[in-house]
Amino acid sequence: MNVQMSVQEIRSSILEDIEGREIFIPESGFLAGPIYPVRAMVEAGIWRKQNYGWDNSHFPLNYKLLMQEGVPGIIRRASAPRDGLSEAQQEYRALIADSWRAIGEYILRHAEKAEALALERPEDAARLNRIALNCRTLASRAPDTFEQGVQLFWFIWRLRSTYTSCIGRMDVHLRELYERNVPARISRDEALCILCELWERLNETYSGDTLMNLMVGGVDENGEDVSCDLSNLIMEATMRVAKSEPHINVRIHPNSKPEFLDTAVRMIAMGQGQGVAYYDDNIIPALVNRGIPLEMARIYANDGCTEITFDSHSAIWFWQMESVKSLELALFRGKENPSTPFRPYNKWANFGRTEVYKTRLTLGHDSGDFAKMTTFEQVYEAFLDQYGYQIDRYMDQMAEHIRDNEETDKYCTSPIAAGLNEHALDTGSDPIRDGWEVKNYQMLSGSIPTLADCLHAIREGVFEKKLCTMAELIHALSVDFEGYEALRLELKKLPKFGNDEDSVDLLAAELAEFFCSRVEAYPAPCGIRPLPGIYNIDFNMFSGSVGATPDGRKGGDLICEHYSPTPGNAKNGPTAVIQSAAKANLKRGCASSPLYLVLPRGMGAVDVDMIRRMVMSCGKLGLPIVSISIYDKAVLEDALVHPEKHEDLVVRVWGFNARFIDLDDGLKRHVMNRML
Amino acid sequence: MGLVMNIQRFSLHDGPGVRTTAFLMGCNLRCRWCHNPESWLMKRRMMFYPNKCIGCGRCLSLCARGAHVFSESGHGMDPSRCIGCGGLDACVQACPAEAMTVCGKEYTPEELVRQLAKDRIFYEEDGGVTFSGGEVLGQDTFLRECLRLCKAQGLHTCVDTAACVDSEKLLRVAEYTDLFLVDLKAMDPALHEKLCGVENSRTIENIRLLGEMGKPMWIRIPLVRGENATESELRAMAQFLRGVPTVERVDVFPVLNHAQDKYRALGMQGELFNEEGDNQELIETSIRILEKESDGVLNLNRLM
Ligand code: SF4
Ligand code: SF4
Numbered sequence: 008m009n010v011q012m013s014v015q016e017i018r019s020s021i022l023e024d025i026e027g028r029e030i031f032i033p034e035s036g037f038l039a040g041p042i043y044p045v046r047a048m049v050e051a052g053i054w055r056k057q058n059y060g061w062d063n064s065h066f067p068l069n070y071k072l073l074m075q076e077g078v079p080g081i082i083r084r085a086s087a088p089r090d091g092l093s094e095a096q097q098e099y100r101a102l103i104a105d106s107w108r109a110i111g112e113y114i115l116r117h118a119e120k121a122e123a124l125a126l127e128r129p130e131d132a133a134r135l136n137r138i139a140l141n142c143r144t145l146a147s148r149a150p151d152t153f154e155q156g157v158q159l160f161w162f163i164w165r166l167r168s169t170y171t172s173c174i175g176r177m178d179v180h181l182r183e184l185y186e187r188n189v190p191a192r193i194s195r196d197e198a199l200c201i202l203c204e205l206w207e208r209l210n211e212t213y214s215g216d217t218l219m220n221l222m223v224g225g226v227d228e229n230g231e232d233v234s235c236d237l238s239n240l241i242m243e244a245t246m247r248v249a250k251s252e253p254h255i256n257v258r259i260h261p262n263s264k265p266e267f268l269d270t271a272v273r274m275i276a277m278g279q280g281q282g283v284a285y286y287d288d289n290i291i292p293a294l295v296n297r298g299i300p301l302e303m304a305r306i307y308a309n310d311g312c313t314e315i316t317f318d319s320h321s322a323i324w325f326w327q328m329e330s331v332k333s334l335e336l337a338l339f340r341g342k343e344n345p346s347t348p349f350r351p352y353n354k355w356a357n358f359g360r361t362e363v364y365k366t367r368l369t370l371g372h373d374s375g376d377f378a379k380m381t382t383f384e385q386v387y388e389a390f391l392d393q394y395g396y397q398i399d400r401y402m403d404q405m406a407e408h409i410r411d412n413e414e415t416d417k418y419c420t421s422p423i424a425a426g427l428n429e430h431a432l433d434t435g436s437d438p439i440r441d442g443w444e445v446k447n448y449q450m451l452s453g454s455i456p457t458l459a460d461c462l463h464a465i466r467e468g469v470f471e472k473k474l475c476t477m478a479e480l481i482h483a484l485s486v487d488f489e490g491y492e493a494l495r496l497e498l499k500k501l502p503k504f505g506n507d508e509d510s511v512d513l514l515a516a517e518l519a520e521f522f523c524s525r526v527e528a529y530p531a532p533c534g535i536r537p538l539p540g541i542y543n544i545d546f547n548m549f550s551g552s553v554g555a556t557p558d559g560r561k562g563g564d565l566i567c568e569h570y571s572p573t574p575g576n577a578k579n580g581p582t583a584v585i586q587s588a589a590k591a592n593l594k595r596g597c598a599s600s601p602l603y604l605v606l607p608r609g610m611g612a613v614d615v616d617m618i619r620r621m622v623m624s625c626g627k628l629g630l631p632i633v634s635i636s637i638y639d640k641a642v643l644e645d646a647l648v649h650p651e652k653h654e655d656l657v658v659r660v661w662g663f664n665a666r667f668i669d670l671d672d673g674l675k676r677h678v679m680n681r682m683l
Numbered sequence: 684m685g686l687v688m689n690i691q692r693f694s695l696h697d698g699p700g701v702r703t704t705a706f707l708m709g710c711n712l713r714c715r716w717c718h719n720p721e722s723w724l725m726k727r728r729m730m731f732y733p734n735k736c737i738g739c740g741r742c743l744s745l746c747a748r749g750a751h752v753f754s755e756s757g758h759g760m761d762p763s764r765c766i767g768c769g770g771l772d773a774c775v776q777a778c779p780a781e782a783m784t785v786c787g788k789e790y791t792p793e794e795l796v797r798q799l800a801k802d803r804i805f806y807e808e809d810g811g812v813t814f815s816g817g818e819v820l821g822q823d824t825f826l827r828e829c830l831r832l833c834k835a836q837g838l839h840t841c842v843d844t845a846a847c848v849d850s851e852k853l854l855r856v857a858e859y860t861d862l863f864l865v866d867l868k869a870m871d872p873a874l875h876e877k878l879c880g881v882e883n884s885r886t887i888e889n890i891r892l893l894g895e896m897g898k899p900m901w902i903r904i905p906l907v908r909g910e911n912a913t914e915s916e917l918r919a920m921a922q923f924l925r926g927v928p929t930v931e932r933v934d935v936f937p938v939l940n941h942a943q944d945k946y947r948a949l950g951m952q953g954e955l956f957n958e959e960g961d962n963q964e965l966i967e968t969s970i971r972i973l974e975k976e977s978d979g980v981l982n983l984n985r986l987m
Binding site for chain 2: 492493494495496497500507579580581582583586614616617620621624627628
């Protein structure tokens with residue numbers, strides 16, 4: 008939630024809100040605490056009010072600290088006497104302490120209710136008393152057991168946001184409790200059941216673009232492998248529950264344990280897009296290159312989508328540039344293509360609000376009369392002028408926000424998030440300004456492969472094959488190729504990114520490089536160096552508001568996501584796509600530069616060993632992030648006609664998995680067309 | 684120079700592991716279910732897909748041979764009139780809709796192997812390259828050179844053949860071939876001739892020969908209900924194969940009718956097989972017979 012509130016406003020709002028919250032003891036299982044399903048709110052368009060101050064829910068909180076301190080420990084730490092604090096700092100610490108006190112009381116009320124129910128229902132008393140004991144313990148000290156740890160996570164995770172939020176490195180956060188308990192106090196199977204119950208609860212909360220991203224594996228700040236039995240168990244729970252939530256991401260490095268890799272590959276081979284692979288060797292050095300301290304780079308996790316955060320040590324702010332639209336504005340001299348369809352979209356789901364996306368690029372910048380240009384070099388240079396201009400304007404917006412964050416107290420962080428930030432706990436400084444060790448601002452531009460397809464079509468189609476003049480091309484675009492079908496098909500026939508063809512792949516690589524260097528060259532606002540990334544989550548929105556393009560695409564048709572081929576353009580199979588992507592220095596886009604691969608079921612690709620090879624080879628080729636999903640096209644087609652028969656069909660969308668039948672129509676088309 | 688029909692990357696059914704397969708033109712068999720009829724002749728072939736045509740008329744005005752005909756029923760093409768002008772490229776290049784394609788591209792061994800090695804990072808120890816067809820051994824000199832170059836680069840090599848050729852051809856390439864994939868379509872020579880246009884004595888002889896040479900083989904049996912998927916045929920196959928020591932595995936799969944579009948694009952009429960009945964059951968019944976008759980010696984594998 009991005010609300011601007013003062014400490015006093017937050018205080019009255021949060022204390023009242025937590026006090027008024029429903030006490031919920033489940034009819035079965037052990038996880039106390041209400042769910043607040045999000046979908047019902049989205050469908051009704053009515054948000055449950057939860058004004059706790061700023062927290063965009065996209066970054067993991069320090070749940071490890073939570074497990075170590077427990078709620079009482081957080082309160083103690085926020086109230087321990089400290090000299091030399093300003094009045095504002097004292098006030099903020101008091102807000103944190105009081106908010107967490109309210110949380111402690113809220114948890115205690117669950118214990119009381121469970122105890123009362125146990126008296127009423129002796130036949131269920133054992134289970135209810137177990138819930139009561141867990142909650143009483145959590146109200147009075149740090150968790151003793153794995154189950155209590157999971158219960159505490161659920162309480163705080165659900166309190167954090169009306170919506171849902173990022174989870175982070177759960178195997179790191181809960182490892183100590185797990186190893187203390189399993190197998191000494193509970194069996195591995197019992198621990199698996201506990202996780203499965205949490206997974207079910209997360210799925211009941213929401214499904215789809217939920218930010219519920221969880222990362223396993225990788226290294227610690229010293230570079231030692233952190234994967235453990237809990238990492239494997241998290242993946243096993245995901246395979247057992249087989250629903251969209253949570254979204255599992257897997258860090259891979261040369262010392263990843265064989266059983267960890269085996270489990271990860273089995274989970275990826277399920278095909279639902281679970282197990283997005285992050286390659287430490289291709290990510291950590293790139294982050295260090297961009298100025299992130301090595302210890303911080305090593306503990307990265309992904310955020311609520313696919314972007315990099317620094318687990319427990321950063322928040323995240325990101326902006327998404329529209330690269331294909333930049334070409335449109337260049338060709339039309341600072342204006343939009345007059346035949347742009349402005350197809351209404353829903354961000355991802357087929358329920359909730361539909362809107363028409365309006366570009367956030369700056370109109371009016373004229374980078375030359377393309378109709379009169381006589382060489383590709385002129386076109387390319389003029390395009391880069393427009394693209395660079397647009398990147399800079401986006402950077403201006405980011406810089407302004409950074410200054411707001413750094414130099415004003417416009418935003419006050421939610422005391423729930425601040426309560427899990429050690430610096431804020433001890434000093435009462437708002438973590439936005441002074442608590443998260445990494446100031447994590449990111450400028451992202453995906454869809455560069457579609458942009459490269461377009462520019463290559465101009466190079467080969469207009470200047471080499473002379474299919475038309477620049478003036479004719481621009482006219483054809485302005486009328487959405489009406490009366491120009493032959494030209495459109497000729498343009499479509501030209502080489503496209505994703506087929507291991509150097510002509511267009513190298514152009515895409517150059518454009519990616521241009522974007523990253525432009526971001527890096529922007530004067531660091533308040534000394535903060537934003538991270539560039541070749542990524543966009545809003546490709547569905549963007550594509551509906553981009554008119555016809557020189558690659559033969561009609562206005563409103565699909566553009567690509569991240570650094571993946573335009574859906575339908577990759578004709579030579581997944582290895583060619585990977586080779587195309589590997590020609591770019593995607594590491595430089597260290598905020599997040601993923602490649603998405605969708606394999607059809609039935610080509611043998613479900614073979615776990617094939618997936619293992621593909622996953623490992625992508626890392627060796629230098630790709631930073633790769634998502635592999637496997638679907639049966641016939642099943643997806645049937646789901647379009649008979650959604651009721653495919654309630655459990657889960658697909659990967661961008662930084663999340665969702666039920667196919669819930670997706671916006673544009674995204675359904677996108678998912679089906681990107682199959683290789 | 685060799686004439687290559689197609690290169691398929693990430694090929695998972697043409698030998699072990701991840702492979703790249705080169706399909707070579709030319710075939711001495713005419714299997715009635717053939718999935719690659721465009722590979723039969725040792726020459727480039729024009730394929731025409733009328734449903735893609737947008738009627739721009741470019742091909743009509745270009746073709747001096749009158750191969751393209753426009754009538755009320757739409758755009759038709761008479762491949763027999765086509766003389767392949769401009770290397771078959773004139774109208775194909777001009778067509779915006781990709782309604783025509785030319786099948787067959789010339790490669791030097793070096794260039795072909797360079798293409799095949801592109802995905803070597805995915806091959807690991809067991810994956811590699813496969814040469815298939817058509818009948819690859821129709822271009823045995825070219826094939827041998829390609830295989831030699833592959834082995835020089837340390838690539839694992841497979842040759843996919845019906846082996847219905849003189850043994851010398853097989854022997855010429857065996858030296859550089861790690862694994863043979865051999866199609867066995869029928870044991871009865873008359874049935875083989877009925878299904879594939881030629882009798883099978885050389886196939887049988889060559890499988891035996893490869894066995895004696897110690898060359899590993901995977902045998903592939905395409906099942907056609909009522910033709911070769913009979914008890915007597917399958918029993919004869921099992922009896923034969925169990926006596927060949929280097930048969931590592933036997934793949935069994937039903938013939939499907941996936942190539943009808945291609946037949947039409949070549950101006951031909953494809954036959955339909957296995958239309959009636961359950962193909963899964965066809966596989967299972969066939970496997971049972973092969974298993975029983977070979978006393979479980981054969982490593983049987985379903986491909987579906
Ligand atoms: S290749 Fe030449 S002869 Fe053949 S159809 Fe085309 S234009 Fe006519
Ligand atoms: S050139 Fe292609 S699209 Fe045009 S009439 Fe001929 S086949 Fe049809």
